[in-house]
Amino acid sequence: MTSDVSERTALPSAPADEHLLTARLVAPRRPGLWISAAILLVLAAMLIHTLVTNRRFQWPTVRGYFFERSILHGLELTIWLTAAVLVTGYVIGTAVAAARLSKNPVLKSLGFGFVWLIRSVPMLVQLLFWYELASLYPKLSLGIPFGPEFASFKTAHLFGGILAAYVALSLDVAAFSAEIVRGGILSVPAGQVEAAQALGLGRGRIFRRIVLPQAMPAIVPASGNLLIGMLKATSIVSVIAVQDLLYSAQLIYNENFQIIPLLLVATLWYVVLTTVLSIGQYFVERHYARGTNRRGDGFARLFRRNLPLFNRAGLAAGGRS
Amino acid sequence: MSAGTPQAGDAGAIRPLVRVRGLKKSFGSHRVLDGVDLDVAEGSVTVLLGPSGSGKSTLLRCVNHLERPDAGFVEVAGEIVGYRYRDGRLHELPGREITRQRTQVGMVFQQFNLFPHLTVLENLIEAPVAVRGVPKPDAVAKAGELLARVGLDGRQSAYPRELSGGQQQRVAIARALAMEPRLLLFDEPTSALDPELVGEVLGVIRDLAVGGMSMIIVTHEIGFAREVADQAVFLDGGRIVESGAPADVLDRPGNERARAFLSAVL
Ligand SMILES: Nc1ncnc2c1ncn2[C@@H]1O[C@H](COP(=O)(O)OP(=O)(O)OP(=O)(O)O)[C@@H](O)[C@H]1O
Ligand SMILES: [Mg+2]
Numbered sequence: 001m002t003s004d005v006s007e008r009t010a011l012p013s014a015p016a017d018e019h020l021l022t023a024r025l026v027a028p029r030r031p032g033l034w035i036s037a038a039i040l041l042v043l044a045a046m047l048i049h050t051l052v053t054n055r056r057f058q059w060p061t062v063r064g065y066f067f068e069r070s071i072l073h074g075l076e077l078t079i080w081l082t083a084a085v086l087v088t089g090y091v092i093g094t095a096v097a098a099a100r101l102s103k104n105p106v107l108k109s110l111g112f113g114f115v116w117l118i119r120s121v122p123m124l125v126q127l128l129f130w131y132e133l134a135s136l137y138p139k140l141s142l143g144i145p146f147g148p149e150f151a152s153f154k155t156a157h158l159f160g161g162i163l164a165a166y167v168a169l170s171l172d173v174a175a176f177s178a179e180i181v182r183g184g185i186l187s188v189p190a191g192q193v194e195a196a197q198a199l200g201l202g203r204g205r206i207f208r209r210i211v212l213p214q215a216m217p218a219i220v221p222a223s224g225n226l227l228i229g230m231l232k233a234t235s236i237v238s239v240i241a242v243q244d245l246l247y248s249a250q251l252i253y254n255e256n257f258q259i260i261p262l263l264l265v266a267t268l269w270y271v272v273l274t275t276v277l278s279i280g281q282y283f284v285e286r287h288y289a290r291g292t293n294r295r296g297d298g299f300a301r302l303f304r305r306n307l308p309l310f311n312r313a314g315l316a317a318g319g320r321s
Numbered sequence: 322m323s324a325g326t327p328q329a330g331d332a333g334a335i336r337p338l339v340r341v342r343g344l345k346k347s348f349g350s351h352r353v354l355d356g357v358d359l360d361v362a363e364g365s366v367t368v369l370l371g372p373s374g375s376g377k378s379t380l381l382r383c384v385n386h387l388e389r390p391d392a393g394f395v396e397v398a399g400e401i402v403g404y405r406y407r408d409g410r411l412h413e414l415p416g417r418e419i420t421r422q423r424t425q426v427g428m429v430f431q432q433f434n435l436f437p438h439l440t441v442l443e444n445l446i447e448a449p450v451a452v453r454g455v456p457k458p459d460a461v462a463k464a465g466e467l468l469a470r471v472g473l474d475g476r477q478s479a480y481p482r483e484l485s486g487g488q489q490q491r492v493a494i495a496r497a498l499a500m501e502p503r504l505l506l507f508d509e510p511t512s513a514l515d516p517e518l519v520g521e522v523l524g525v526i527r528d529l530a531v532g533g534m535s536m537i538i539v540t541h542e543i544g545f546a547r548e549v550a551d552q553a554v555f556l557d558g559g560r561i562v563e564s565g566a567p568a569d570v571l572d573r574p575g576n577e578r579a580r581a582f583l584s585a586v587l
Contacts, residue, residue, distance in 0.1 A: 214438055
């Protein structure tokens with residue numbers, strides 16, 4: 001071994017120790033990363049170019065309808081329907097997850113059954129079911145099960161289009177979020193709960209303060225998917241004539257036949273909303289990365305590290321830190 | 322400091338802090354604890370030894386009701402753990418009551434089990450503030466004292482993953498002490514540590530023993546056991562097969578299994 005090393009240091013090209021000690025450290029450059037990024041940027045630019053220059057997309061018309069009153073009303077409905085559906089869905093979903101994780105066999109089976117049923121039935125069918133509830137159950141009543149009734153309602157007055165959409169979509173979110181939440185909770189090691197129990201923390205406190213924060217890194221990305229998916233899935237309500245963003249656009253193009261520009265108007269709004277949500281998700285994820293080394297590099301640091309590829313002087317400034 | 326023994330029941334004697342009687346526990350058809358009797362006197366140190374799978378962890382976990390016994394009972398500070406006796410029956414206590422009992426018993430785990438998303442300080446003040454209603458400034462001051470005691474003052478804002486294993490285990494001990502428990506349980510506190518880190522953790526436990534803390538310690542560190550223990554207990558197949566003064570149990574075990582195990586460990 002030692003003779004090996006001395007042989008190598010004896011090679012004429014080997015630098016002396018004092019040179020090594022005073023040498024400046026250079027971060028690895030990643031030309032592959034920059035070349036692939038450049039190619040992708042060119043492709044993206046080409047795509048944008050065709051979108052902008054193709055006159056058949058009729059951008060002036062798009063601009064004209066972008067802030068149209070009925071479009072903005074539809075947008076508003078889409079936003080609050082999505083928000084209401086998600087809040088309700090996640091509250092029910094968390095409860096269902098808790099039921100599936102409980103030791104009580106009845107709760108466990110009910111939770112399983114709920115998830116199974118909702119996931120099996122196509123969303124469109126669920127939506128139509130609630131919309132048509134009046135024809136299946138003309139009357140709903142409140143009372144002792146199988147016993148006397150205290151009050152009853154005519155379902156015809158109960159389920160308008162928006163309410164039917166709200167119920168159907170909430171149940172759908174509940175079933176899917178239940179599985180997401182359950183998966184997150186299962187990802188927290190059992191030792192964490194035991195340590196908290198041994199300290200005498202109560203059940204609610206253990207869930208909120210110990211389990212949930214550690215489950216969040218697993219819950220958030222999947223929830224981001226579900227949330228954004230649901231934002232667009234709300235457009236299914238156009239089949240029962242609820243005037244959401246997409247349906248408002250459809251109503252306009254049914255009159256003026258400017259189909260593509262109006263679909264673009266709706267699409268661009270969906271893009272805006274998705275962008276806002278994605279940015280929100282980034283910050284939520286960063287918040288829950290506390291105590292891990294997953295806080296991510298970000299553009300600024302990645303760029304600074306690779307700066308020497310373009311500018312050697314830049315390294316001297318940011319060099320050994 | 323006098324070691325309690327299962328026979329210590331004569332009138333006039335001080336009631337032991339921990340009394341285990343006829344404790345049985347099975348997982349499925351596998352009997353893990355098969356009638357364990359054990360006394361731990363207030364202020365004494367008991368070391369639990371035994372081969373893997375002999376039920377040491379299970380016994381420890383029964384003491385703060387992380388495990389529900391099938392028969393027999395554990396009493397800590399005069400209260401039956403996890404149950405209330407009424408009309409010839411042991412009724413399991415509601416969660417809130419069990420939680421209250423657990424605040425009297427601290428536990429330190431082999432895998433530390435610090436909360437990774439909380440800083441060292443937050444780990445230490447969580448239970449005192451949430452469970453005992455200690456005002457936050459007081460809890461923070463107390464945490465500082467405890468960290469100084471385990472040689473980690475100044476690391477309050479570190480996250481667990483920024484600490485070495487030995488440091489994490491010392492934080493875990495400080496966290497258990499923050500609840501001012503009457504009894505501390507240690508389940509192989511040094512088994513997950515590199516050899517050079519074992520000493521710092523054992524040093525902290527030794528200081529606690531000198532300070533009169535009541536402890537039950539599962540460990541394979543025989544030298545340490547001989548030094549700090551008032552009582553050594555050898556468990557095999559879910560039964561106590563040997564118990565008494567450490568010198569007798571560790572150096573002159575009568576039981577065949579104990580002799581074989583100890584000569585293998587030493
Ligand atoms: N939750 C559980 N479910 C099923 N079996 C279990 C459970 N916990 C422990 N056991 C079994 O009970 C037996 C005793 O386990 P225990 O953890 O008490 O042993 P131990 O003496 O602490 O061993 P070690 O020195 O390896 O930690 C083992 O055979 C184990 O497989
Ligand atoms: Mg064990």
